[in-house]
Amino acid sequence: xxxxxxxxxxxxxxxxxxxxxxxxxxxxxxxxxxxxxxxxxxxxxxxxxxxxxxxxxxxxxxxxxxxxxxxxxxxxxxxxxxxxxxxxxxxxxxxxxxxxxxxxxxxxxxxxxxxxxxxxxxxxxxxxxxxxxxxxxxxxxxxxxxxxxxxxxxxxxxxxxxxxxxxxxxxxxxx
Amino acid sequence: xxxxxxxxxxxxxxxxxxxxxxxxxxxxxxxxxxxxxxxxxxxxxxxxxxxxxxxxxxxxxxxxxxxxxxxxxxxxxxxxxxxxxxxxxxxxxxxxxxxxxxxxxxxxxxxxxxxxxxxxxxxxxxxxxxxxxxxxxxxxxxxxxxxxxxxxxxxxxxxxxxxxxxxxxxxxxxxxxxxxxxxxxxxxxxxxxxxxxxxxxxxxxxxxxxxxxxxxxxxxxxxxxxxxxxxxxxxxxxxxxxxxxxxxxxxxxxxxxxxxxxxxxxxxxxxxxxxxxxxxxxxxxxxxxxxxxxxxxxxxxxxxxxxxxxxxxxxxxxxxxxxxxxxxxxxxxxxxxxxxxxxxxxxxxxxxxxxxxxxxxxxxxxxxxxxxxxxxxxxxxxxxxxxxxxxxxxxxxxxxxxxxxxxxxxxxxxxxxxxxxxxxxxxxxxxxxxxxxxxxxxxxxxxxxxxxxxxxxxxxxxxxxxxxxxxxxxxxxxxxxxxxxxxxxxxxxxxxxxxxxxxxxxxxxxxxxxxxxxxxx
Numbered sequence: 289x290x291x292x293x294x295x296x297x298x299x300x301x302x303x304x305x306x307x308x309x310x311x312x313x314x315x316x317x318x319x320x321x322x323x324x325x326x327x328x329x330x331x332x333x334x335x336x337x338x339x340x341x342x343x344x345x346x347x348x349x350x351x352x353x354x355x356x357x358x359x360x361x362x363x364x365x366x367x368x369x370x371x372x373x374x375x376x377x378x379x380x381x382x383x384x385x386x387x388x389x390x391x392x393x394x395x396x397x398x399x400x401x402x403x404x405x406x407x408x409x410x411x412x413x414x415x416x417x418x419x420x421x422x423x424x425x426x427x428x429x430x431x432x433x434x435x436x437x438x439x440x441x442x443x444x445x446x447x448x449x450x451x452x453x454x455x456x457x458x459x460x461x462x463x
Numbered sequence: 464x465x466x467x468x469x470x471x472x473x474x475x476x477x478x479x480x481x482x483x484x485x486x487x488x489x490x491x492x493x494x495x496x497x498x499x500x501x502x503x504x505x506x507x508x509x510x511x512x513x514x515x516x517x518x519x520x521x522x523x524x525x526x527x528x529x530x531x532x533x534x535x536x537x538x539x540x541x542x543x544x545x546x547x548x549x550x551x552x553x554x555x556x557x558x559x560x561x562x563x564x565x566x567x568x569x570x571x572x573x574x575x576x577x578x579x580x581x582x583x584x585x586x587x588x589x590x591x592x593x594x595x596x597x598x599x600x601x602x603x604x605x606x607x608x609x610x611x612x613x614x615x616x617x618x619x620x621x622x623x624x625x626x627x628x629x630x631x632x633x634x635x636x637x638x639x640x641x642x643x644x645x646x647x648x649x650x651x652x653x654x655x656x657x658x659x660x661x662x663x664x665x666x667x668x669x670x671x672x673x674x675x676x677x678x679x680x681x682x683x684x685x686x687x688x689x690x691x692x693x694x695x696x697x698x699x700x701x702x703x704x705x706x707x708x709x710x711x712x713x714x715x716x717x718x719x720x721x722x723x724x725x726x727x728x729x730x731x732x733x734x735x736x737x738x739x740x741x742x743x744x745x746x747x748x749x750x751x752x753x754x755x756x757x758x759x760x761x762x763x764x765x766x767x768x769x770x771x772x773x774x775x776x777x778x779x780x781x782x783x784x785x786x787x788x789x790x791x792x793x794x795x796x797x798x799x800x801x802x803x804x805x806x807x808x809x810x811x812x813x814x815x816x817x818x819x820x821x822x823x824x825x826x827x828x829x830x831x832x833x834x835x836x837x838x839x840x841x842x843x844x845x846x847x848x849x850x851x852x853x854x855x856x857x858x859x860x861x862x863x864x865x866x867x868x869x870x871x872x873x874x875x876x877x878x879x880x881x882x883x884x885x886x887x888x889x890x891x892x893x894x895x896x897x898x899x900x901x902x903x904x905x906x907x908x909x910x911x912x913x914x915x916x917x918x919x920x921x922x923x924x925x926x927x928x929x930x931x932x933x934x935x936x937x938x939x940x941x942x943x944x945x946x947x948x949x950x951x952x953x954x955x956x957x958x959x960x961x962x963x964x965x966x967x968x969x970x971x972x973x974x975x976x977x978x979x980x981x982x983x984x
Contacts, residue, residue, distance in 0.1 A: 308946075400910075432911075459964075
């Protein structure tokens with residue numbers, strides 16, 4: 289259920305000094321998440337390019353070229369690193385906690401005990417719905433925890449939420 | 464909604480029924496705005512009224528008040544004294560009715576499960592704080608209310624803006640209600656040896672109170688503060704604080720630059736310098752009359768010269784502790800102690816800030832006594848070992864896991880001090896050479912823990928450890944620790960945190976037989 293249509297393996301940094309949070313049944317995110325992200329950044333890029341072109345050529349205004357170029361450089365960079373970034377997201381369900389890893393250049397591995405979860409939240413925008421994916425967020429009493437797993441298959445997101453709520457119920461503690 | 468067990472409450476106001484606060488409450492709450500309005504009106508009319516009553520004081524030939532359209536002139540000219548008095552009377556009547564209604568609609572009750580407050584005339588509000596989530600109870604006596612013998616209670620809840628305020632009450636009522644709330648929240652009634660529930664009645668009440676005193680159930684005298692801060696030390700500590708020095712430097716530099724021909728610099732330097740100094744004076748005033756003492760229901764923290772605040776922090780409500788030492792305090796060996804705790808109000812940053820300081824300035828001995836109250840699980844020898852290693856520059860035979868030699872370029876000054884240590888159920892982080900810091904996180908309160916690594920750290924095969932706690936001034940982060948060692952430490956901390964949280968019973972601290980939710984399930 290959790291591994292339907294996901295990436296085959298988690299992408300890690302190549303350097304020997306990388307973080308190695310340990311082996312285990314790491315789950316990956318849906319392949320469709322990459323498509324959705326590429327599409328949304330691609331659309332944004334198209335809008336920016338069209339707007340700047342129209343402003344420069346049709347209206348004869350040269351100044352939009354400056355913010356336009358910055359935006360295009362940023363968006364193209366995002367499009368290039370997205371496939372790597374998305375493949376680096378992984379989560380691991382252990383006996384008493386959930387571990388989430390993200391990032392290649394900036395690696396971050398967070399462990400959240402099930403008993404610390406205050407609520408589990410599923411969100412999906414229109415584009416997400418079209419691709420049948422959703423984002424799952426875990427909220428603890430600490431804002432810094434910021435655990436969100438994007439790009440889960442919708443069925444997987446709901447199964448995961450039900451699982452998390454169930455295990456959290458058995459381990460609930462105070463703040 | 465169950466009424467609280469009569470054996471557990473002392474105040475007639477906490478019997479599970481709705482009660483009203485002291486009748487003067489609306490005046491104290493809305494009174495400030497009214498005073499300001501009245502003050503502005505009086506200030507503007509002062510000379511008019513003075514010359515009206517004592518016309519001979521008026522300088523001859525002063526015609527500046529004789530402007531057409533002035534309402535006071537109009538009243539005098541048309542002899543409409545009755546109308547004016549009626550108008551004034553109407554304003555007063557409306558105010559009085561408003562205040563009376565506000566008072567009538569403002570009620571509170573304390574039940575066996577929660578504390579509730581209803582208020583508002585047009586826009587009704589109903590706040591409720593569940594007792595098993597109480598994070599603390601503050602008793603504040605603002606300057607004006609102190610003269611009237613009144614106080615307000617604030618029950619700190621778990622959520623953001625989850626505080627419930629009972630204002631204003633007679634001081635005695637406020638104190639007994641606070642004790643009641645804490646006793647109910649402590650889970651005493653769930654304890655196996657709970658007092659048998661007897662019928663109420665005055666005689667029974669009195670007998671219970673007396674036996675309570677005899678049995679030591681309620682301490683007749685409050686325990687004294689474990690630290691005694693001399694005013695001299697508080698003032699000196701403020702003077703040696705970097706913010707004071709920064710403020711003075713800004714002022715002096717501003718004056719010198721201004722004297723050299725750029726006077727406009729004063730517009731920036733003077734407010735900035737005075738702001739910093741004013742902040743220091745504020746901190747000083749708050750730290751006067753500071754006290755911290757143990758009570759059966761938690762740690763009692765008292766402070767404030769003009770507005771006095773007493774807070775009771777029940778056990779297990781401390782999420783992180785930080786000891787810091789500015790450079791100039793080092794010769795005296797002083798430290799300041801701050802904590803992260805759930806404050807319930809995000810907006811009141813100033814208030815949250817003052818409650819987060821649990822020791823404004825103290826010696827290592829005093830720090831140890833305060834920490835003994837805040838983290839009772841950390842017993843004497845362990846605490847002293849931790850402090851010895853954590854406060855020194857770099858002790859011999861260091862129990863802390865520090866930055867490896869190969870990565871010293873990432874922490875050129877602090878690499879031997881920058882370290883982390885897991886001590887059974889406390890995570891300690893040691894940072895800084897110039898500005899020394901030691902952070903302690905009780906693992907029973909840890910929310911989550913992260914390992915982080917950027918490209919530079921990866922080159923040196925090191926990584927950082929971030930412990931996430933509730934929002935507050937203490938930041939529990941450490942960087943540049945050996946990758947393998949810190950990964951192992953991360954696993955250990957997580958395991959220890961799960962164990963500590965499962966064994967934690969502090970949400971019902973007086974209930975020795977309380978089960979953890981896991982055992983109940």
